Amino acid sequence: MEARALEGGFADPAIGAALAFRSVLDAMSRPGSIHAVTGANPPAPLGVAAGAVALTLCDHDTPVWLAPSLATREVLDWFAFHTGAPMAARGKARFAFGTWTDTDPVTDFAIGSPEYPDRSATLVIEVPEFGDAYLLTGPGIRNKAQMTVPDPAAFQMNQALFPLGWDAILTCGDRLAGLPRTTIVEG
Amino acid sequence: MSEAELRKDWMGVLAKADPSSVAVLLDGVGPRPGFTWLRTPEVGAVMVRGRAGGTGAPFNLGEMTVTRCALRLDDGRVGHAYIPGRDKAHAEAAAICDALLQGSDGPRLQAEVIAPLKAEADTARRQEAARAEATKVDFFTMVRGEG
Numbered sequence: 221m222e223a224r225a226l227e228g229g230f231a232d233p234a235i236g237a238a239l240a241f242r243s244v245l246d247a248m249s250r251p252g253s254i255h256a257v258t259g260a261n262p263p264a265p266l267g268v269a270a271g272a273v274a275l276t277l278c279d280h281d282t283p284v285w286l287a288p289s290l291a292t293r294e295v296l297d298w299f300a301f302h303t304g305a306p307m308a309a310r311g312k313a314r315f316a317f318g319t320w321t322d323t324d325p326v327t328d329f330a331i332g333s334p335e336y337p338d339r340s341a342t343l344v345i346e347v348p349e350f351g352d353a354y355l356l357t358g359p360g361i362r363n364k365a366q367m368t369v370p371d372p373a374a375f376q377m378n379q380a381l382f383p384l385g386w387d388a389i390l391t392c393g394d395r396l397a398g399l400p401r402t403t404i405v406e407g
Numbered sequence: 408m409s410e411a412e413l414r415k416d417w418m419g420v421l422a423k424a425d426p427s428s429v430a431v432l433l434d435g436v437g438p439r440p441g442f443t444w445l446r447t448p449e450v451g452a453v454m455v456r457g458r459a460g461g462t463g464a465p466f467n468l469g470e471m472t473v474t475r476c477a478l479r480l481d482d483g484r485v486g487h488a489y490i491p492g493r494d495k496a497h498a499e500a501a502a503i504c505d506a507l508l509q510g511s512d513g514p515r516l517q518a519e520v521i522a523p524l525k526a527e528a529d530t531a532r533r534q535e536a537a538r539a540e541a542t543k544v545d546f547f548t549m550v551r552g553e554g
Contacts, residue, residue, distance in 0.1 A: 226445045226477060226485060233447070301446075301477075 225297030228261035230275055236260070240276040244389065247398035252356045252365025254397045263294040268394040270317055270344050274303055277342075278315055283308030285329075285341075287318025317344045320370035331384040340401075343388045345370065350392055355406040356399075367397060375405040414505070417521050421504055422490045424524040426497035432520040433500050436512075441481045442503065448476040448495035474498045480506045 230236025236259040243255040262271030278284055284305040286295065291307075299305055310316065310328040323329070323343055332340035351368030358379075369375050369390075378385045378401055385401035399405075408416065421429060433439065450472060457468040475489045476498045486506025488498045508516045 223479065223483065223485060226479070229446065233449070 224263050225294050226301055228263065228271065228298065229302045230259045230272075233275075236272075237276045240272040243396065244273060244276065244398070247389065247396055248360075248387070248400050249398075250360045250365075251358065251398055251400060251403040252361060252367045254350055254395050256395050258394055263292070263298050265292070266290055266295050266298070266317065267346050267391050269391040269396040270346055271298075273344050273389060273391070273396065274299065274305075274315070274317070278303040278305040280304040280306065282314040283312050285310050285313035285316040285318075287316075287322030289319070289322055290317055313341055314339075315342050315344060317346075319346050326371075326374050326378075326386070329386050331378075331381055331386055334384070337383045337385075340384065341386045343386055345388055345390050347390050347392050350390070350395070350397060356403050357406065358403040360400075361403070367399070369399065369405055372405045372407045375399065375403070376407070379404055414508070417508055417517070418487075418489070418501075418505060420521055420524050420528070421488065421501040423528060425527070426490075426494045426500070428524060428527060429497060429500045429504065429520070432523055433504055436507075436516065436519050439503060440507070442478045442486075442506070443481075445477040445479055445485065446475070448474050448498045450474050450493045450495075476502050478502050478506065482510070484509050 230240075240257050240259065243257045247253060247255045257269045257272040260268055260271035260275050262268070262274070266274075274284070278299070282305050284299065284303075285308055286299070296307070299307075305315075311330060313329065316323060316329060323345065326343070329341035329343065330339060332338060347368075347370065349368075352366035353368040354366065354372055356365040356367055367390075375388075382401055387401050388399040390397045390399060451474075452470045453473045455468040455471050456465045458465045471491060472493055473489055473491060474493055474495055474497070475487070476495070477485065477487045478499070479485050480503075484506040486502040486504070486509075488501035488505060490498050490501055504516060504520055507513070508521070
């Protein structure tokens with residue numbers, strides 16, 4: 221295992237994971253809000269915020285799907301050492317990492333079942349920047365929020381599946397924003 | 408033994424050794440090298456699995472407390488340790504030994520740390536066996552006479 225794969229975890233795992241968890245929780249509770257997440261230093265091309273989400277939420281119980289563009293030897297080794305999460309096919313993954321084009325078709329990912337809607341995937345999508353092209357409404361948004369999403373039609377279809385559906389975390393460098401399945405993206 | 412087998416051997420010796428012996432022997436080699444943590448010592452549990460007679464289906468024997476850590480010496484060598492129990496200092500000393508054993512210091516560490524630990528383990532095992540031997544009952548059959 222390369223030395224680089226062994227570095228880049230939280231300096232203090234308990235504190236680092238707690239801070240990152242709080243950021244993810246805030247982001248998912250208030251869709252459209254942007255939160256900075258630091259502390260992780262994963263090997264490129266995995267982003268800092270995406271790496272922090274992985275360190276915080278992934279473990280040996282959560283199969284992970286990595287986009288081919290991310291799945292370099294270093295990133296795979298980094299996941300193995302720091303999270304212990306097994307790699308899985310798209311349909312079986314609880315967490316998916318990649319860009320929006322990597323995740324296409326997004327209907328491959330688990331949306332849960334009526335008995336267990338929580339058995340669904342969380343997509344961690346790296347975007348080039350956060351914009352404000354679309355109007356967001358729904359739980360956690362007082363009046364309205366604005367955010368650029370990669371493909372509003374896919375998010376609308378996913379929202380229509382509620383209580384099923386996948387959840388998304390958009391990451392851009394060391395910042396992230398949450399787009400849970402409840403959020404309505406208005407075109 | 409291959410390199411991997413050698414490492415497996417010394418990691419087992421370090422893990423099973425008495426924590427204070429590892430520390431004393433390591434300090435006897437010289438001052439401890441500087442290092443940075445890759446993974447600070449953390450306590451967890453592993454499921455110990457067994458297999459009756461080596462052929463039966465594996466079953467869960469029980470959980471065991473394990474402390475693990477990983478560190479990198481200032482010269483770049485990486486050491487790992489998995490030790491039974493929750494003694495973090497033991498895990499640190501074992502990981503330093505593991506890192507040192509991988510380079511040019513290897514033979515010296517083998518002679519000054521691993522060999523004495525093995526001897527210590529052997530002595531303990533022999534004493535245990537001798538204690539058991541003292542209470543052993545030998546059953547034997549007298550030669551049966553014809554008449």
